[in-house]
Amino acid sequence: MTGLLILIPIIIALTIFITNYNSKNKKDKKTDVFENKFTKDESEFVILLGSETSSTIGFASLFKDALLSLDKKVFLSNLNDYSSYKKAKQLIVFTATFGAGEAPSNADNFEKLFNELKIKNKLKYSVLGFGSLAYPDYCQYAIDVDNMFKGNANFSKVLDLYKINSQSMEAFKDWLNLWGSKNNLTPIIKTKKRITLKKDKSFVIESKTKSNIDNTFMLSLRAEKKKIRFKSGDLFALNLNNEDERIYSIGKINKNIVLSVKLHENGIGSNYLNNLNVDDIIKGSIQKNFDFNFPSYAKKLILIANGTGIAPFLGLIGENKNLIDVHLFWGGRTKESFEIYKESISENLNNGKLKEIQIAYSKETNSSYVQDLIIKNEGLVVDSLKNEGVIMICGSVNMQKEVIDVLSEISINKLKNPLSEYENMEQIKMDCY
Numbered sequence: 001m002t003g004l005l006i007l008i009p010i011i012i013a014l015t016i017f018i019t020n021y022n023s024k025n026k027k028d029k030k031t032d033v034f035e036n037k038f039t040k041d042e043s044e045f046v047i048l049l050g051s052e053t054s055s056t057i058g059f060a061s062l063f064k065d066a067l068l069s070l071d072k073k074v075f076l077s078n079l080n081d082y083s084s085y086k087k088a089k090q091l092i093v094f095t096a097t098f099g100a101g102e103a104p105s106n107a108d109n110f111e112k113l114f115n116e117l118k119i120k121n122k123l124k125y126s127v128l129g130f131g132s133l134a135y136p137d138y139c140q141y142a143i144d145v146d147n148m149f150k151g152n153a154n155f156s157k158v159l160d161l162y163k164i165n166s167q168s169m170e171a172f173k174d175w176l177n178l179w180g181s182k183n184n185l186t187p188i189i190k191t192k193k194r195i196t197l198k199k200d201k202s203f204v205i206e207s208k209t210k211s212n213i214d215n216t217f218m219l220s221l222r223a224e225k226k227k228i229r230f231k232s233g234d235l236f237a238l239n240l241n242n243e244d245e246r247i248y249s250i251g252k253i254n255k256n257i258v259l260s261v262k263l264h265e266n267g268i269g270s271n272y273l274n275n276l277n278v279d280d281i282i283k284g285s286i287q288k289n290f291d292f293n294f295p296s297y298a299k300k301l302i303l304i305a306n307g308t309g310i311a312p313f314l315g316l317i318g319e320n321k322n323l324i325d326v327h328l329f330w331g332g333r334t335k336e337s338f339e340i341y342k343e344s345i346s347e348n349l350n351n352g353k354l355k356e357i358q359i360a361y362s363k364e365t366n367s368s369y370v371q372d373l374i375i376k377n378e379g380l381v382v383d384s385l386k387n388e389g390v391i392m393i394c395g396s397v398n399m400q401k402e403v404i405d406v407l408s409e410i411s412i413n414k415l416k417n418p419l420s421e422y423e424n425m426e427q428i429k430m431d432c433y
Contacts, residue, residue, distance in 0.1 A: 034076045037068065041086040043075035050079045050095030050107035050141065055167050056130050060094040063176070066187035079107035079145075082114060090124040090158065092179075093145055097131050101140030111148065119154040128175060129163045133404040133430070134423040139163040158182050165397065170247065170433045200239045200283045201228060205276050206256060213336045215263040216308060219273060220256045224281060230257065232315030233292035233431070238269055239283040246270075247287070249308075249394060249431065251315030253344065260311035260340075292392070292431045294319040300389035302381065304403055306331035306370050309395025309432070314344045316392075320353040327380060328357040331370030331399065335361060370395075371402040374410075381407065382414045385422050393430045400432040 040046065045067055049060050060076055067074040075085075079095065098104045103111075127149065129142025139161075146161040159178055164171045173189070180187050202224035209218045221236075232252040236259060237245045246269030251258040263270045276282065294316050295301070301324060303313045310330055320326055328345070332338055338359060348354035358377070360368040374381060384391065391407070393400055404419065407428075411419040422428050 036075050036077075038073040038075055040075045040077065040083060040088075043073040043085065044087060044089050045072055045074040046085050046088045046091050047074065047076040048079045048082060048091060048093045048095075048110075049076065050093070050104045050110070050145070052096055052098045052104040056094055056096045059128075059130070059164075059167075059172055062172075062189045063092070063094070063187070066176070066189045067185075070185060070187060072185075079103075079110035080113070082110055082117065084117065084119065085123075086121075088121070088123060090126070090183075091155075093125070093127045093142070095127070095129060095142050095145060097129070097135075097137055097139055097141040099137075101137035101144075103141050103144075107141070110145070114148055114152075119152075122154050122156065124158050125149045125155045126158045126179060127161050129161060130167065131163065131165065132420070132423065133165045133401060134408075134428055135420040136408065136418055138165075165400070165432070166430060168397075168433070171397065200285050201226070202281050203257065203284055205278050205280045205282070208276065208278060209340050211263055211274065212340055214307070214333055216337070216340065217261055217263065217274060218311075218340055219259045219261065219276075220253070221259070221282070222256050228286060230286045230288075231293045232319060233294070233312045234289045235287040237285045237287050238273070239285070240268060240272065245284075249289075249292075249312040250286075251311045251313065253315050253318060258311060258315060260308040260314075262308050289431065292394075292429055295390045295392075295426070295429070297388070297426075298324060298390035299387055300324055300384045301326045302384055302389065302391045303328045304370060304374065304391065304393045304395075305329070306395040306399040309393075309399075310341055312394055312431070313392070314341060317348045317354045320348075323352050325355045326353065327355055327377075329360075329370050329373045329377070330357065331360045331362065331373075331395075333361065333363040335364065337361075369402065370399060371406045374403060374406045378410055378414070381410050385411065385415060385427060388427070390427050390429065391422075393428075393432060395432055397432050400430060 047060050047064055049057060051057050064074050064076045095107060096104055127142055127146040129139030131139040142161060142163065149155045159182060162175045176187055176189065203221040204224050205219060206222050207220040211217045230250060230252060232250060234250045236248045236250050236257055239245055248259045248261065261270050261273050263274050303326065305313055313328060317326055345357055358373050360370045360373050362369055393403055408419045411417055419428065
């Protein structure tokens, strides 16, 4: 008892120290100073940031550097530093959401400043929101900021509110292209690659299918010389001109890289790959995608994909060495759409690595979508989340949103938990584009 009495004041002192330390850090975070080449009053473009972590700052910095490379005067600061800008023509907001739809710590005073400050010169604006679809308040603060601008006659929008899920670089590049076209600019971002091999390697085209009814084809690649380590779910970065690259999800089958590619009329990467022949050599590298490899800890696995999103799953199913129950739900246009994947799927059904596949066809009689399959299999979803199962989603962002809406409803109604709880426990994994 005496020992406990001695410890109590120590514990209290330690608690006070930690509280003050965290409070100081939060305060310091709100007053971050960015390195700016131009001042706020001489800049044409002003980027305002709302971020609780460094990820959103990274995107804002890439955008700032892209504008500087076009000889534009640009200024980056926190939303809490909102002010008047003498020569500004446009404000661009990059913001995440904190907690239950709240402002990040460096933006918690922005609304007050926005309402108090009277802007003399009319400005254009764009709002870019960052978040995760697994959270119920997805990009809520970005929505709130966008509504503030909409309600002020001194501001006119350049683009509708744009949301980016799971820090998708591909989605960011899409927004950048849209923003650039509206401003008659071509900003190019210079990104640091994810964990990659030191240099691009040469890969040989070992096999290639013809394009199917959906203009989709498959490629099988092998390293020309040295063996390269990779897993299904990693990414293949196709090097087109030593600067530009296109990213494709990998399925590992028979030690080869297997890609499923949708041919787009003006798609640089897809047309390049489509014009290749067997034994042709291409340059590229492997980007590790640790969050989307086979989850060895899973007691059960549900795979959800549409279109070419099935590619990593074709290889990932083959890695099911312990023969856990793996359920694949796939959405395609027609029965013919599935033919190029049929051989791989049949093999894994026969060897027990895949328990079942259910398919939704959007252009056949009695059309349905992959989210409809999830609704029909609600019990399987509940059982998986309750018993250490994992759900993986790959494919289009539109499909992802519909599926997440269904999964969220199931999670709330049947498990009494938000879906974000399972994402935090790494039971929900997504790689969509």
